[in-house]
Amino acid sequence: MAHIIAVTNQKGGVGKTTTTVNLSACLADKGKRTLLVDLDPQGNATSGIGIDKESLKKNLYDCLIEQVPMDAVVQHTAVKKLFVVPATMDVAGAAVELVNMDRREYVLKAALEQHLGEMKKPYDYIVIDCPPSLGLLTINALAAADSVLIPVQCEFYALEGLAQLMQTVEMVRTNLNDKLRLLGLLMTMYDGRTNLSIQVTEEVKKYFSGQVFHTIIPRNVRLGEAPSHGEPITVYDPHSKGTEVYKKLAREVIGRVG
Numbered sequence: 001m002a003h004i005i006a007v008t009n010q011k012g013g014v015g016k017t018t019t020t021v022n023l024s025a026c027l028a029d030k031g032k033r034t035l036l037v038d039l040d041p042q043g044n045a046t047s048g049i050g051i052d053k054e055s056l057k058k059n060l061y062d063c064l065i066e067q068v069p070m071d072a073v074v075q076h077t078a079v080k081k082l083f084v085v086p087a088t089m090d091v092a093g094a095a096v097e098l099v100n101m102d103r104r105e106y107v108l109k110a111a112l113e114q115h116l117g118e119m120k121k122p123y124d125y126i127v128i129d130c131p132p133s134l135g136l137l138t139i140n141a142l143a144a145a146d147s148v149l150i151p152v153q154c155e156f157y158a159l160e161g162l163a164q165l166m167q168t169v170e171m172v173r174t175n176l177n178d179k180l181r182l183l184g185l186l187m188t189m190y191d192g193r194t195n196l197s198i199q200v201t202e203e204v205k206k207y208f209s210g211q212v213f214h215t216i217i218p219r220n221v222r223l224g225e226a227p228s229h230g231e232p233i234t235v236y237d238p239h240s241k242g243t244e245v246y247k248k249l250a251r252e253v254i255g256r257v258g
């Protein structure tokens with residue numbers, strides 16, 4: 001059975017996509033068949049993994065709204081064992097159209113279940129890149145997921161918004177998906193030279209004791225550059241600090257999922 005991870009934080013630019021792309025690539029490198037689902041109309045994970053959005057005939061929108069089987073939308077990537085359900089701006093329309101659909105919180109779950117049911121070789125992991133909002137797309141991700149991974153940027157406003165996010169996770173657990181659990185909070189863009197990074201990390205650890213990943217993602221130029229080359233960090237610079245930390249995160253994730 002695939003373990004489904006929603007990577008989410010309604011705050012923008014905290015490292016959700018960077019984490020989704022690089023964690024997925026590292027899981028695949030470890031031999032885990034992994035499906036990256038891009039649930040963000042920005043399509044950053046799609047282009048970041050090297051898919052040319054212009055060339056796509058179909059994308060996640062068609063699975064959610066037109067009942068096109070996911071199988072017809074899944075793309076191979078340059079990384080062995082890593083597959084992607086791409087997103088384009090069309091997905092912004094899905095967010096609107098979902099509102100009037102039956103069982104609107106479970107549309108992604110149903111599409112994934114149908115896809116998994118038809119697969120000969122199952123996935124080990126499905127990693128969902130969420131948009132920066134707590135709207136219906138993110139609710140669909142949480143309703144479909146086994147666990148939530150929350151990237152937290154090491155900056156002053158990091159804790160702001162986390163309470164609301166945790167309430168949303170709790171609401172989904174109570175009303176829509178009782179198996180949902182917190183996989184962990186991941187500190188991102190850490191700069192050990194600044195007191196702020198150190199203080200914010202301490203603060204988050206204090207509030208969420210035992211739930212913060214030991215792996216901390218530093219601010220790293222190569223991690224920022226990789227998406228413009230359409231490559232995960234493991235391909236763009238296999239010997240960088242970025243590769244090292246995301247590999248470490250993949251080991252930690254596998255350990256926590258069990």
Ligand SMILES: Nc1ncnc2c1ncn2[C@@H]1O[C@H](COP(=O)(O)OP(=O)(O)OP(=O)(O)O)[C@@H](O)[C@H]1O
Binds near residue numbers: 040042227
């Ligand atoms: N560890 C890092 N070191 C350096 N740059 C990073 C790091 N993590 C992310 N970035 C850069 O910061 C920006 C925001 O990161 P990313 O796109 O992953 O955030 P996001 O949470 O997905 O954003 P959005 O909310 O818009 O979807 C990007 O330009 C990315 O390349």
Ligand SMILES: [Mg+2]
Binds near residue numbers: 017040044130
């Ligand atoms: Mg993103």
